[in-house]
Amino acid sequence: MTQTVTRAPAPPLDRPPSAIRLGLSRAAFETRLFFRERDAVIFTFSFPIVLLLIFGSIFADELEGTGLNVSQLYVAGLLGSAAMTGFQNLGIGIAMDRDDGTLKRLLGTPLPRSSYFVGRALNTLFVSFCQVVILLVIGVALFGLELPSEPSTWVTFVWVFVLGVLGSSLLGIAVSSLPRSGRSASAVITMPFVVLQFISGVYIPVTQLPSWLVNIASVFPLKWMCQGFRSVFLGDAGATLELARSYELDRVALVLGAWVVGGLLLCLTTFRWKSRRDG
């Protein structure tokens, strides 16, 4: 006689929630909190817009026989700057999280560490994306910016944006360990960011900078992001304005890719979960 053994169904396993799902949940949480700090939101979004309006209005001239005007150049530069928001956002935000006990509290929960970073990264991607959209709308509406029509150009736009946001976010996470406290973070992180903007062709065309400054800027991702965005929005006509008389997209990809890898390594080796006073 065969016996059928009916096994009681196994009790539901209390599976811990997956790291990806928790990362998404953190991203939603952080984004909601981000939009609650109204002053920070207004500042973050209005800064590039105000700059675009000012620069675009001051320099309305045409660029030497290219059919392009200076304000279009600024749109491209400020797009680079917007894609680099992650540097500032994460550099300051994580330093504050470390200082006010957010990181310490999370460390005491089963939340996977990677979920915290996924949350932060998605939040940054979202904020940068909003900035880019706003800049494009203003550029098209007020400054005669023409959106590219070819899909291949949009592909360039996407990879420059994604690699740029990733690289600068990782760099931001790495520098978040530099400020001694959350309160000093804003000053410590903003200074290099502003300097980088000035030497990377956001406000002043790279062609007007001394070569040693350009050499320094070439080490960092911002110059290459701006260059990539110029290739998208100024097209072939603008290539003659470049130092190399071309947009060097292969080098753009190389440097931005290197920053993603290097930034990741930097984060893995230098990241501190605890503040200096945590013992």
Place this chain on the structure above:
Amino acid sequence: MTTAVRVRGLTKRYGDVQAVGGIDLDINAGEVFAILGPNGAGKSTTVEIMEGYRTRDAGEVSVLGIDPGRPTREWRSRIGVVLQTADDVAEATVRETVRQFAGYYPNAKDPDEVIEQVGLTDKAGTRIRRLSGGQRRRVDVALGVIGGPDLLFLDEPTTGFDPEARRQFWRLIESMAHQGTTIVLTTHYLDEAEALADRVAVVSGGRIVAEGDPATLGGRATAKARVGWAEEGGHRSHETDTPTRTVLELAGRFDGEVPELTVTRPSLEDVYLQLIETPS
């Protein structure tokens, strides 16, 4: 009885400060264990080593069978932590925060129930930044218990609580202890230790100077009693091993009611103050 926390020869030094100078502890599963001691005694350092936050210089530590120096995710989900200080998540509301944290644990409790248990139901929709200090602290307690821990660490949890909130907190701890949660808390309130703890340890200068049942700590139960009364316009008192006999004598002498009669034994506070005055 199983041991939830086992500590042997624990030491930790910061520069020239010996924060912990050789601590041995055994905390049984299901027990409420209180750590008392003056400011700077090394309570937080000890507790945060057990929680896996701080590294130790020497000694063995085992918490739920795991070395907290190498925490796992599964271990983290069985442990609840209320730190001594925190001022994060200020822009989120109480409910959002408790819900968010509930999502991190495999066996989380119901967020609304926990909010109710810490007495924040009225404030559930309020941003944490707008809460009072004691209400803010209750959020910390809620986040410590939300995961339904087997072992709960609380570092001075009731700082800033009003008397009613403190009683409510005691009830929460009692009910969790009743359901089998092991509880380790530090406190400066001796009545709290007395009301909650099965055992207390008094830490001073990074060492344990006394350990035991709060009712008998430092020979408290067998110490002389003090009988006090009023006579001839002044206050009189008498220390004795046989207070009942003294009271009977007084009752005879006054022929009935003894004016302003009191019989006291040393409070936990008296014993405690004596213990930390003369570190062994």
